[in-house]
Amino acid sequence: MMKRRNFNALLAAAAATGLLGPTLSACGSSGSSGAGSDTFTIWDYESDDSAMGQAWARAIEIFKEQHPEVTVKIEDQTFEQLQKNAKIVLTGDDVPDIMEYNKGNSTSGQLASQGLIEPLTEQATERGWDAKLAASLQTTARYSEDGLMGDGDWYGVPNYGEYVFVYYNQDMFDAQGLSVPTTLEEFEAVCDAFVAAGQIPLAEAGSEYPMGQLWYQLVLAHADRSFVNAYQLFEGDVDWTADPIKAGTDKLVEWIDKGYVAADSAGLTAEDAGTAFINGSYPMFVSGSWWFGRIVGDMADKNWDQFLFPGTELFPGSSGNLWVVPTNAKNKELAYDFIDITLSDEVQAILGEKGGLPVSGDPSTIEDEKTRTMTDNFARINEQDGLAFYPDWPVAGFYDQIVSAMQSLINGSKTGDEVLADLRSAYDEGKADMGIEG
Template sequence: MSREDGMFRSRTSVAAAAAALLVASLGLAGCGDSGSDGSDATTLTLWHYEGPTSAMGIAWNKAIEEFKAAHPGVTVKFEEKSFEQIQQNAGMILNSDSAPDIMEYNKGNATAGLLSKQGLLTDLTDEAGKRGWTDALSTSLQTTAKYDGDGVMGSGKIYGIPNYGEYVMVYYNKDMFAKYHVAVPTTLDQFTAAMDTFVRNGVTPLSVGGAEYPAQQIFYELALAKANRAFVNNYQLYQGKVDFHGPEFTYGAQTFADWVSKGYIAKNSAGIKAEDMGVAFERGKFPIMISGSWWYGRFANEIKDFDWGTFLFPGNQLHPGSSGNLWVVPTKSKAKSLAYDFIDITMKPEIQDLLGNNGGVPVAADTAKITDAKNKELIDNFNTISSSDGLAFYPDWPAPGYYDVLVGAVQGLINGSKTPSAMLDEIAGPYQDNLADLGR
């Protein structure tokens, strides 16, 4: 999520110099002059933050190859950025002449919605209709592509195109489950009983990254155990009032704190990043990891020493998840026509099938061409959630800067510096302030 643009705007020479240094440090470069739609551009500058061995990274690299073949006179300047780089600096960069021509960006009110409201993203509505992108996306997947004048998702103009879906699930080490005679749980009570078994045997059950997004998604998964669609729509789409001390968030915060006290979550995980969490699971140090489908392809490629599997969070009908991240075209893109052509290629059946066969969740693949049984299961689970209106989006979406608010709040539950009630007060304030700013 980008920080509010005003945080970066200053007319002082010191701030201007700092901004220039930041732009230089990110290795940003603009394209040459071109027509208003970039129809005569000879360079396409593209950013994304998918690892090269992930399903998305593999698919997008193939898309770049196909784009080059179809545009022999065009140079593709690809720059891989970290999620945090783009999250922290997107508003400032996209408001400069160093904006890329096309970029992968996080979806939701606090991110794509905020930038659309600030006029930093190109309206893709007409292009999406002409090129058939909307025909390939289900109604639920289009929720995160559309934003109204306030930057609230679900209606309005199309500002980004998702090419894949994603959802949070439970990854588990089958060898460790077998060693301690733990069965795959189907209810939350069975899940906690399984974690009790690991704790009794001196094993911390959960690999958790408290310094970034993973821990807050566990908190949200627990809140969703007591939630319904009305709660999600009130929280995410502002369709009604949200009681942060109501049964949903109270259960999420209290149960998360209980999981820490019971030893399910290590207290030092407050300082662990998502990457280190995933690597620890890959190395067999933890039997369970609760995180997103974006890890699936990587684990399939990199885990060699044990058998692993996945299951949906036990008992929940609602799950953190949505369309995947969006391809957005910055307003200051100098090669918009080329950017649209690239989006087209990522929606082609062969790219979508490649995504699915490498552990991704494509939005327009031919499932008959997905050859791996586990990959089919991954896609089928997503389709089951999506078709039953079970996608509950992510907890940090509703307000600008809310990602950092939730990281700090959940870290407080992990290290014991905040009570569940104090944690809920902490996250309620910025949410309510955002509603007030929107006049809602």
Template sequence: MRNVRATAAVALAVAGALAVTACGSGEGGEAAAAEDQVLRLWHFESETSAMGIAWEEAIRVFEEETGATVEFEPRSFEQIRTTASQVLNSSEAPDILEYNKGNATAGLLSSQGLLMPLDDAVAEYGWDSQLAPALQTTARYDENGIMGSGSWYGVPNYGEFVEVYYNVDAFEEAGVEVPTTLEELEQVLQTFADQGTTPLAEAAAEYPLGQLWYQLALTQADRDFVDRYQLYTGEVDWQDEPISYATQTVKDWTDAGYISTDATGLTAEDAGTAFIRGEHPLFYSGSWWHNRFATEITDFEWGTFLFPADMAPGSAGNMWVIPTEARNPELAQEFIDITMRPEIQALIGNNGGVPVAADPSDITDEKSAELIANFNTLNERDGIAFYPDWPTATFYDDLNAGLQELLNGTSSPDEVQQQLGEQYRDGVADITG
């Protein structure tokens, strides 16, 4: 495999050499031809992650089938997020990169003309037939960069969602079973609290508690609420049942000992590792934890189940996007199509990821099959509801701060809702004008 893992400095040096060579008459044509057979690719997945493993194989297949060379340059999520607007508007733009989905990210770049519309490629390769409707939402953006309609500006090839991880051994010792209703879940939480255990591994300094808050709202909501909240199809009443129920329930669960007030200063890493150590029997968080738990939990048996509701936070994963300044968009499209093949999708699935177009019979790992079955169940009932912080560029921090105040008792549920409602409306107004 001729996979060139160029650093930024090497990439610049190569670009400079090509530019000088291009000044010569005969040799310039050869340099241009060579450049036409190079796919410059950025992504931020680790080599041992499900996507990293699958995409490494996709690179091998791509080079074998096309004869082109992949210049892969690893970039961190933060590197891409903070520099995208500048780099993608220059000659240094790659041909293809992994980019975050949502109005404030891919939507913003699409509205600035920095991403190439992919409608023709989607029709040619049939990617729309491989993606469930909810997964297409984050791939399409209108002229204002608002997701859900308009042209395709990206193609996701994996999914993600939030579910409940639980300690099977602890459940057996406590004499409880996997709940199928919200009432049964609260009975499970109460059983552990009565035994002196804080049942939920939780964190309010980062995303876990915000996602639980949103999940509780979803137990009282329907698709119309999600569309109003996420897609701005109508006003969101921050004193209405879904949000009021969610905020009050977080308060009630904290008072009942289901959630520790110490969570105000804990990160997602803190909560996840506490679950790994067996300190809490339940952890409500994303599918991105699955592979880590599979490799790091050795002292007890664990499993997963969907939160008892029709919908859950989740979405298509981050997307392949092609910059407007890409030199080889056709090669980029060929690479995307390879990552959608069943054999590449199976690699994602068997390594702890959530493929969007895998053949279920190709998934041989038992826990991975359970994970993917949960995701498919959500898709089949149109249950993918996106994430609570997506509507505005600042709402992730706003929501975390509000819930910290709720947990430590400095603000009441009504005060938190009023504050969050104002921040939400201001942020949406900044986007929609």
């Protein structure tokens, strides 16, 4: 049977029994799920009708078929609740057997460095997870003793992905006699044609992530994997006065000056930009696969499609959230079995069919053409190790710094060089706060 209970109730119970008290710390015992060895407890924060929710529902059915003696209990929660409370709750004994958790230094890396989640390297090797996941996807699964992403043991396993690409309005392209660009120069020619016709080409948002991701994509168009590893994983120095960062920034300033981005976009949100594209106000929207389902539904009566940002082999994107196993979990072997199932061909196929970007499997089996294209492009990116993560990931607080920098560029209140000096200062301070020299 499947049961759900509210995460807030769990926190309240933990507080009442003293589990949230300051004297408790992480320990290496096997712990207890609080429900007995015949109950397998899952924490996740996906909606039932999402691609992940539907795929994992089937994974649970398969799990129950394989383990008929086990009761499966799913505990409702939210992304924000786990971000705030996971490291507190996981110090106690009333923990799940497996949970969905965010990737990155300040999330899964922190839990790993504090001994709150189980190392999974042995399981990844024995069960073949390392063979199913591309190298860039494995980056988000591995953490050093200090909790830095990309090195050390596996501490989580992703089973879906996400990435940034270009959504475009086919009717607006056709009206100008334009084709999908295959090089950066052709992309600029398309933008120039729209500007000449009095149409701003790019739906953008300066007050949230889209503009920063466009900036990073332009940097990546001049970069290679060594830059990504230096910028994201601190495997080398980042020169904020030279290419690829300077080339990408200069190109963005040029695009702003040429009118590719609306002058009022500095104050717009991602929702503003996305809905403006959906409503037909702009011909292109550079954003992520997380918009795909929304665009499919809201543009059902419009002629739209997608293409990879041209002129680069590196793209903003990463694995999705991770399955992690708490150190104090009672049923760790069952957790490993469940991860196996979520990576199975059947469950990965469901993810693909529902637009969830599976990390393995055959995209050609997906029936819907647009979903198959998005998934096939993601598979191609993985094959060439092309995921470059997100620009704000390296250090704490960098998201706000990037947003401020992009707004300054749109408003023209700072030059590209001034913005890069500000970003370098914030980046270096963040590294220093993490105890990283250089």
